[in-house]
Amino acid sequence: MINPKTETFTRSFSEYRLEDILEIIGNDTPLQFTGEHFGFPVQQNGLAKITASAQQTLLIATDKLTDNKLLEYCQACVARKVRVYLLLGKPEDSEKAIRLLSGHCLIRTGVKQAGSLLMADNRQGLVLSRALDGKLQTTAGLRLVLAQQTDCYHYFCRLFWNKANQEYLLPNQHRAVKASPFGEISIQNEHHDPKLLLKTIQKQWTNSELATLSELRQEKWLGCTLNQLSTTAGQQIINLNNADVASLQTLVKHCTQLVCVEQPLSDMVLSTSDEVLFLPQSTLQPNTAAWVVKLLEEQTSEAKAFLDKVLEQAPLRYQATCLLQQMVQPFRFLDEPKKVYQRQDWLEHDLGGIYLDGMTSFMNPDIDSLTYDSTQFNRERIALEIEFTVTLHPPYLPTEAKLDDLHHQWEQTQQKWARKIETLRELLKNVEEQEQSFQGKVKSLLKGLLTGNLQWKLTRDKQITELAQWSPLYADKVERQEKLEAINQVTDNLQRKLGNMQEELDKAEQHIAWEEQRDDLKKQLGEAQNHREKCTQEGDKFREGYKAQEQQKSAELEAQWQAFVSQTVSENTWTKIMKLMKSAKQQDWQVQFKDALTEEESDKRLKEQMLVLQAQPILNLIEFKAFFNALNKDEKKEAKRIKEILSIFRNSSQTKREELDKKLKLAERKLTDSQQAIEKQGDRFIYVASTKHEKSSLTGILGGPKPKTPKSTSFTIEWPKAELPASGTELYRHKNQRWLCITEEVQFAQGQQDAERLKAELCTKKPT
Numbered sequence: 001m002i003n004p005k006t007e008t009f010t011r012s013f014s015e016y017r018l019e020d021i022l023e024i025i026g027n028d029t030p031l032q033f034t035g036e037h038f039g040f041p042v043q044q045n046g047l048a049k050i051t052a053s054a055q056q057t058l059l060i061a062t063d064k065l066t067d068n069k070l071l072e073y074c075q076a077c078v079a080r081k082v083r084v085y086l087l088l089g090k091p092e093d094s095e096k097a098i099r100l101l102s103g104h105c106l107i108r109t110g111v112k113q114a115g116s117l118l119m120a121d122n123r124q125g126l127v128l129s130r131a132l133d134g135k136l137q138t139t140a141g142l143r144l145v146l147a148q149q150t151d152c153y154h155y156f157c158r159l160f161w162n163k164a165n166q167e168y169l170l171p172n173q174h175r176a177v178k179a180s181p182f183g184e185i186s187i188q189n190e191h192h193d194p195k196l197l198l199k200t201i202q203k204q205w206t207n208s209e210l211a212t213l214s215e216l217r218q219e220k221w222l223g224c225t226l227n228q229l230s231t232t233a234g235q236q237i238i239n240l241n242n243a244d245v246a247s248l249q250t251l252v253k254h255c256t257q258l259v260c261v262e263q264p265l266s267d268m269v270l271s272t273s274d275e276v277l278f279l280p281q282s283t284l285q286p287n288t289a290a291w292v293v294k295l296l297e298e299q300t301s302e303a304k305a306f307l308d309k310v311l312e313q314a315p316l317r318y319q320a321t322c323l324l325q326q327m328v329q330p331f332r333f334l335d336e337p338k339k340v341y342q343r344q345d346w347l348e349h350d351l352g353g354i355y356l357d358g359m360t361s362f363m364n365p366d367i368d369s370l371t372y373d374s375t376q377f378n379r380e381r382i383a384l385e386i387e388f389t390v391t392l393h394p395p396y397l398p399t400e401a402k403l404d405d406l407h408h409q410w411e412q413t414q415q416k417w418a419r420k421i422e423t424l425r426e427l428l429k430n431v432e433e434q435e436q437s438f439q440g441k442v443k444s445l446l447k448g449l450l451t452g453n454l455q456w457k458l459t460r461d462k463q464i465t466e467l468a469q470w471s472p473l474y475a476d477k478v479e480r481q482e483k484l485e486a487i488n489q490v491t492d493n494l495q496r497k498l499g500n501m502q503e504e505l506d507k508a509e510q511h512i513a514w515e516e517q518r519d520d521l522k523k524q525l526g527e528a529q530n531h532r533e534k535c536t537q538e539g540d541k542f543r544e545g546y547k548a549q550e551q552q553k554s555a556e557l558e559a560q561w562q563a564f565v566s567q568t569v570s571e572n573t574w575t576k577i578m579k580l581m582k583s584a585k586q587q588d589w590q591v592q593f594k595d596a597l598t599e600e601e602s603d604k605r606l607k608e609q610m611l612v613l614q615a616q617p618i619l620n621l622i623e624f625k626a627f628f629n630a631l632n633k634d635e636k637k638e639a640k641r642i643k644e645i646l647s648i649f650r651n652s653s654q655t656k657r658e659e660l661d662k663k664l665k666l667a668e669r670k671l672t673d674s675q676q677a678i679e680k681q682g683d684r685f686i687y688v689a690s691t692k693h694e695k696s697s698l699t700g701i702l703g704g705p706k707p708k709t710p711k712s713t714s715f716t717i718e719w720p721k722a723e724l725p726a727s728g729t730e731l732y733r734h735k736n737q738r739w740l741c742i743t744e745e746v747q748f749a750q751g752q753q754d755a756e757r758l759k760a761e762l763c764t765k766k767p768t
Contacts, residue, residue, distance in 0.1 A: 001767065005365070007390050012384065014325040018323070019321050020320065021331045022317065023329055023331045025329065033305070035302035037299040038302040039140070039141050040306065042126075044136060047136075050126055056082060058077050059117065060084070061111075061159065061160075063093070063111075064093040066094065066133045074105065078101070078105060085160060087108055089110070090112075091166065098168060102170070102172055103173075108160055108166065108168075111163050113159075114283045114289070114290040114291065115291035116131055125148065125149040127291045128142075129267065140266030152291070154185065154188040191277075197290065201224075210236075211268065212237045212269075212307065212310065213265070216244070223283060234255060235257040235311070237265065237307070252334065262315070267283070270303065270307055276294070277292060278293040278294075324384065328343070331343075343382050344383040345385070347386045349387070352391065353390075357395060359395060359763065360752070360762075362392055395762070398732075401732040402733060413473075414472065418468075420715055421467055421487075423491075427491070427494035427495065428460055428494060463486070473724055474726070528670045528671035531670065532670075535660070538663070539657075542656060725740055728743060738760035738761065739763050740754055748762075
């Protein structure tokens, strides 16, 4: 069985150069800063102080007002008769505030804003970095000084009176804003002019030393594409939780240093001229009124202190490149900013299995080239040195592969060879059965033939056994030809043996049959002679008895006639008889009295003739028509009776005589035939070769009809065109591709040659 190989080797990554990483240099503790002018995050009591200080007016501008505490503060102001002005964005975003405060406060909507403003009596003002939506923990606040309050107040008035599109004077009832009673209110600060704001920020950004970015998504900052801003050589602080990978990769191209925090952050830009811009989120979105503030000198120092603190506490610092051996602390990759990695000194890693395409690469593997891709630097296994383990799998036989048809062709060849061996065994069995069937006279006659048969059979059986144990599958052409000649030689020996035995058996059968026939003919001849003698004696005896019987019967009938004549026939009757007889034709006369009847008649001779006639036996007279016609009725009846009795006797005797004559003739003929048959057979046996194997008188003795001797034809096999692969290997086919399967490594060299010859891929079976 060819099993997978396990290889172990070590790779060093200490000189590997990391790129675009965020090194973890500290703990990301929550940012907090509280100053006289700047604070982060904004505290709820800061909002309470401003609203509580309002005596006459309270101005609130925000895109969304959902802070429940602030709503309570507004209701408190209304209760104190303080006029509250609310400038909001979409009404549906501040539905609760409008429902509670409409009819009590002057509310206008329809102004999209970035950041928020709270101002009490034009004496205290606070700008926030995001809407008043209750999320103060992510909001930065800037307390306005007098000049800033004036600018923001004018900007609030412009937005409230000139930009809002709906107002609520009655509870939950709004109407379109009418023309401002104050006319068009001008902008006092370029930061509040949307047309000039982008240029102002670009100028600050280009010359900035440090900037914070609370949100950086899809290459946008403050709602504006970064590509529209000039690149800066300053430092950037970003909130990693609100940044995407593409934006980070863009930003590192624009700045000299990047640090990251994962806590809320306020947007500010510190330029080289010590100018600081306070920038609410989404400042640069289109059609947005942004509460941007340029910090004054007394505010700038606090902003710098805040930014320095952020830099100091920032847990992640960007490095463009660094050797792995130098990276001791945990770190992150810029394109995976959420995932933390830690370098290890030593690591063991299992590469799993490599399924090779060729058996050559398995037997002589080039580990470096095979594992090159899988042993490159991988973030999932970061270490100075890694011990790799890999399992090399040889090419496996496809599970759906079937044995190639070449095996079937050779299997059919093997079966044909086996069938031929069975034919030889049947021939040898026929020889044995033929020999065992010889009994009695046949066995004695074939004694010379059977001498030495045992050794001959043992030799043939040994030859057949050797041929049966041989297989043509892995033999060469020369050996196959030798075996074919051997099997044909054995076949010829067996067939000739059967033929000789059959011929000798035929001779013995004919000889025995000849002797039996000769004895039978002699017996038949003796019987024929005896039968003819017997028939002759019977005829002679019958003829002698017939004469005596005929004389006795004639005498009896004559006596009966004479007694009848003496009693009934008169003289007149004889006279009448004479006349009638004379008138009859001469051919009707009887010989005995022919002369007497032809003489001249005279009365003298009449009596004499009558006496002559009377002296004739009645058996003669009744045959004479003239005599019969002269008789009267009774006489005719008596004569007829005597005639019939005589006729029956004579017919019966004649029939018997004819039968005896026929019987004698048949006996003489049979005797003649027997004599001719003996002459035809001859006095000695002569063998005549048989052309047909018919049943003879010895069939019962030999146990059945003679077996037919097979025709002697040369046995041939059409070998398949291609040789099988070496023994112990198998050829398969799958999807028009041949696969040569080996099971031991020692089969590899021969398997290569067979695979090339058979146009197959070398493989092995997958271990179970």
